[in-house]
Amino acid sequence: MFVLFLLCIVFLVCTSKGKSWRQRKEPSTMCYKCKKYHLGICYEGMRSCTLKYHQTCAVENIYLLTRKGRLSMYFYSKLSCMTNCEDINFLSFEKRTELICCKHKNDCNLPEGV
Template structure:
């Protein structure tokens, strides 16, 4: 009986916390080269992964690192300059959804 009630209240507690996101200024190949922490989504926010790439002379993108955060008014988009490309990926469907996969 105790464990069933505890489990029920534990999941209600987690639900009240809201959607959580990873937060790291420099994430690369599965490691945070800063302090890995988390943030809770507020109104109009999404989890965000900003992926930074360096462009080669042939125009290919080489992954450099990612920045993970909670971002207001986040929209999926690609920014392209002469030497860099930045890819912004937003999500809020589940907690910690902003971890880059395959990078």
């Protein structure tokens, strides 16, 4: 009886291919992946990535600051799948980076209106 129980456990582990029940159950979300995206064009080849555990789609919008540092102009975006992503703004002397995370639908990291 014990051997039958162990055989069932081994069978379940082998058929899951190392994925947890939650990972197998949830449908996969696809995101865009591009190192330099500007005005609807990916300059380094548009690819896609599938979200893994704890990942979300991410878009990093890069803005250049004016000399006085008051205004910023959109420069380009980076599209990716990112682990433990959080919406945040980074500010340095020459540029501002806006990080936006999403996972509500496929390809949600495509910038709109920039």
